[in-house]
Amino acid sequence: MDNAPRRVAVLGSTGSIGRQSLDVMRQLPGRFEVVALAAGRNAAELARQVREFRPAYAWAEAETAELGDAMKDTGTRWLAMDEMAAAPETDVLLVGTAGSAGLTPTLAALRLGRPVAIANKEVLVMAGHLVRRAMLEGGGQLRPVDSEHSAIWQCLWGEEDHAIRRIILTASGGAFRDFDRSGLAAVTPEQALNHPTWNMGRKITVDCASLMNKGMETIEAMWLFGVPMENVDVVLHRESIVHSLVEFSDGSVKAQLGLPDMRLPIQCALAYPERMPEPPSPRLDLGAIGSLHFGEPDVTRFPCLRLAMDAGRMGGTYPAAMAAADEVAVDRFLRREISFVDIPAVIETVLSKHASTTDPDLESVLAADGWARQAAVLPPKAVAGVAL
Amino acid sequence: MDNAPRRVAVLGSTGSIGRQSLDVMRQLPGRFEVVALAAGRNAAELARQVREFRPAYAWAEAETAELGDAMKDTGTRWLAMDEMAAAPETDVLLVGTAGSAGLTPTLAALRLGRPVAIANKEVLVMAGHLVRRAMLEGGGQLRPVDSEHSAIWQCLWGEEDHAIRRIILTASGGAFRDFDRSGLAAVTPEQALNHPTWNMGRKITVDCASLMNKGMETIEAMWLFGVPMENVDVVLHRESIVHSLVEFSDGSVKAQLGLPDMRLPIQCALAYPERMPEPPSPRLDLGAIGSLHFGEPDVTRFPCLRLAMDAGRMGGTYPAAMAAADEVAVDRFLRREISFVDIPAVIETVLSKHASTTDPDLESVLAADGWARQAAVLPPKAVAGVAL
Numbered sequence: 001m002d003n004a005p006r007r008v009a010v011l012g013s014t015g016s017i018g019r020q021s022l023d024v025m026r027q028l029p030g031r032f033e034v035v036a037l038a039a040g041r042n043a044a045e046l047a048r049q050v051r052e053f054r055p056a057y058a059w060a061e062a063e064t065a066e067l068g069d070a071m072k073d074t075g076t077r078w079l080a081m082d083e084m085a086a087a088p089e090t091d092v093l094l095v096g097t098a099g100s101a102g103l104t105p106t107l108a109a110l111r112l113g114r115p116v117a118i119a120n121k122e123v124l125v126m127a128g129h130l131v132r133r134a135m136l137e138g139g140g141q142l143r144p145v146d147s148e149h150s151a152i153w154q155c156l157w158g159e160e161d162h163a164i165r166r167i168i169l170t171a172s173g174g175a176f177r178d179f180d181r182s183g184l185a186a187v188t189p190e191q192a193l194n195h196p197t198w199n200m201g202r203k204i205t206v207d208c209a210s211l212m213n214k215g216m217e218t219i220e221a222m223w224l225f226g227v228p229m230e231n232v233d234v235v236l237h238r239e240s241i242v243h244s245l246v247e248f249s250d251g252s253v254k255a256q257l258g259l260p261d262m263r264l265p266i267q268c269a270l271a272y273p274e275r276m277p278e279p280p281s282p283r284l285d286l287g288a289i290g291s292l293h294f295g296e297p298d299v300t301r302f303p304c305l306r307l308a309m310d311a312g313r314m315g316g317t318y319p320a321a322m323a324a325a326d327e328v329a330v331d332r333f334l335r336r337e338i339s340f341v342d343i344p345a346v347i348e349t350v351l352s353k354h355a356s357t358t359d360p361d362l363e364s365v366l367a368a369d370g371w372a373r374q375a376a377v378l379p380p381k382a383v384a385g386v387a388l
Numbered sequence: 389m390d391n392a393p394r395r396v397a398v399l400g401s402t403g404s405i406g407r408q409s410l411d412v413m414r415q416l417p418g419r420f421e422v423v424a425l426a427a428g429r430n431a432a433e434l435a436r437q438v439r440e441f442r443p444a445y446a447w448a449e450a451e452t453a454e455l456g457d458a459m460k461d462t463g464t465r466w467l468a469m470d471e472m473a474a475a476p477e478t479d480v481l482l483v484g485t486a487g488s489a490g491l492t493p494t495l496a497a498l499r500l501g502r503p504v505a506i507a508n509k510e511v512l513v514m515a516g517h518l519v520r521r522a523m524l525e526g527g528g529q530l531r532p533v534d535s536e537h538s539a540i541w542q543c544l545w546g547e548e549d550h551a552i553r554r555i556i557l558t559a560s561g562g563a564f565r566d567f568d569r570s571g572l573a574a575v576t577p578e579q580a581l582n583h584p585t586w587n588m589g590r591k592i593t594v595d596c597a598s599l600m601n602k603g604m605e606t607i608e609a610m611w612l613f614g615v616p617m618e619n620v621d622v623v624l625h626r627e628s629i630v631h632s633l634v635e636f637s638d639g640s641v642k643a644q645l646g647l648p649d650m651r652l653p654i655q656c657a658l659a660y661p662e663r664m665p666e667p668p669s670p671r672l673d674l675g676a677i678g679s680l681h682f683g684e685p686d687v688t689r690f691p692c693l694r695l696a697m698d699a700g701r702m703g704g705t706y707p708a709a710m711a712a713a714d715e716v717a718v719d720r721f722l723r724r725e726i727s728f729v730d731i732p733a734v735i736e737t738v739l740s741k742h743a744s745t746t747d748p749d750l751e752s753v754l755a756a757d758g759w760a761r762q763a764a765v766l767p768p769k770a771v772a773g774v775a776l
Contacts, residue, residue: 154640154642155642156546157545157546157547158544158545158546158547158661159545159546159663160661160662160663163662163663168674235674235675236675237674242643245645245674247671247672248663249663249664249665249666250652250655250656250659250663250664250665250666250667251646251652251666251667251669251671251672252542252644252646252652252656252663253644253645253646253672254542254543254642254643254644254645255630255642255643255644255645256640256641256642257633257641257642257643258639258640258641264638264639267638268638268640271638273546273548274548274551275547275548275551275636275637275638275640276637276638277637277638278637278638278639279638279639281639283635283639284635284639284641286556286623286625286633286682287623287624287682287683287684289682290681290682290683291679291680291681291682292679292680292682293678293679294674294675294677294678294679294680295675295678296675
């Protein structure tokens, strides 16, 4: 075993995943070295991180005097994210950025045969085919960093790829799993932002409630594990203890379980193939938990799950268009312009008008994204007129 | 991948595990070759198996004219079990015999660096330390063939041995899991033999009801996976869907699940590291199952679990003495000589009188077995006088 610390470049270091990944590395002194930190607009937090971790490189959307001082004091140099991904000092790239900013660094690292710990949903949903191709061509490795895909990945250790028969993602069912259609129509942004288990950003919290987040995870699973959508299933599991399952060709099913704590999947992705000492989180005690419940998701009440799986099945630029339409629709819901049940209505309308190309390149993907953002700004009346 | 059929020697071929292993191989033509068959007293069934599988070697406790004819017709030669284990044609040894008869063939195969698919509880309970030593010295591999240990084994594929923090065996709780102490005292042999999930032999069915079977499985787990008893736990799980779990050093927990069907663990053990097409059994559908329950085992009502775990912790010849005392006690219960709650009373008394040696050799193990069988034949009055 090579005992040199793994040198990690963290993109999106001031976001939720970025901060938790730094926490994981802080807890395991000597095992990791933060080689690069990239952030968006939170230059103040980045400046603090630079002073603590003294990375070789840093980058932010905006340069401030405070950040400049921190970098000067620590000898940290300015470097763009694509170059961080390709820097010879980087052993593992952690992509914790939101949106499409993580895409080109991900491709760059995979093409160089490097492992990429990926927490960015949009990259895989919009351009999973490009990411997977870069991985296969460059010999890199995708290591998932959300709890569901990490569960699947852990279940696949030591298994042959072709032995996967079915990937079964668990879904808590969202905050409104027991609401009927009229209850869902009356949901307010305040209700939607109150997630029962995880503390996350606003957009993803709404996506959890609509099951769009789970739908996007089915698309991510396709590209992370190289399976067609026909082999991806979703099962409701309200306790969020079984993080996901894999069914193998001989009928055996494996699952990974744990209490909800993002630090475990982050640590798995950074420490692979080792298991390092656990984050300071409570241990799973099934006897105390007592029972675990499972059920079928209801795609009539939660059409976003079906829309996303359909988009994944159709491929091309459909997933990109769907994700962009969702982003606009959620924003409109949060601004009280449309209702919660209008979110899937907007997406369905946009998808029905979309024309995809086969095997789109990055330019086509971004064009579809831009087109869908325009198309999703339907007048409220047109939205309400869409029957599901 | 080497596509030559794996040549399997089946010891105990007319027993439940033996017959199911032949069924597995029958379903996968071209992948396996039955190279040897050994049976006990059921020479008629063995003769039928010899005619179907045409093995190079066969053996039975009693030679009959029918078996002799079958062997003559198929060119099958007589060979003792130890020699089957060591024969150059044997790629995998499946030990499906009951009792201590499987021990020396197991040791022989492991010392030759061969994989042993082991379904024999007694071998690991009585002489697990000898079996593990033979495995480590010879470079052989133990592949468990009951559902709980197969589950653990499958969860360990691709993991480092030292990453195991805890092995969690699931227990259905036995047929009388909801009985109180007076209900347990009144249990009849007929009730005890009516197992809810598995169809097994009489002795093991009673052991399931008393939780002695689960206790023995904790000892087996110690030796199969090289962990101390302190790292082995039991959790009640009445549905028998989660076959067992492993907790790793980073807090992650993996589980293997499935509907009860012994053919899957048998196939895993024979096909490793491949996953071959599934046995024709129903698939797991968690959504349809709805809920899974877990709880703490009650060692006050079911002291056999505690007795076995204590014997495993004490080591030496305690497990052998315990297993022998249990065998006698169960036999006495089935003959209505003692009550169901007297089974642990007999075992506890025998263990309290037992003096073990450190690191016993096979002779000492067998001596402890013989001594405990004598000691367990307490007069019924003495048994009833033992308070728990």
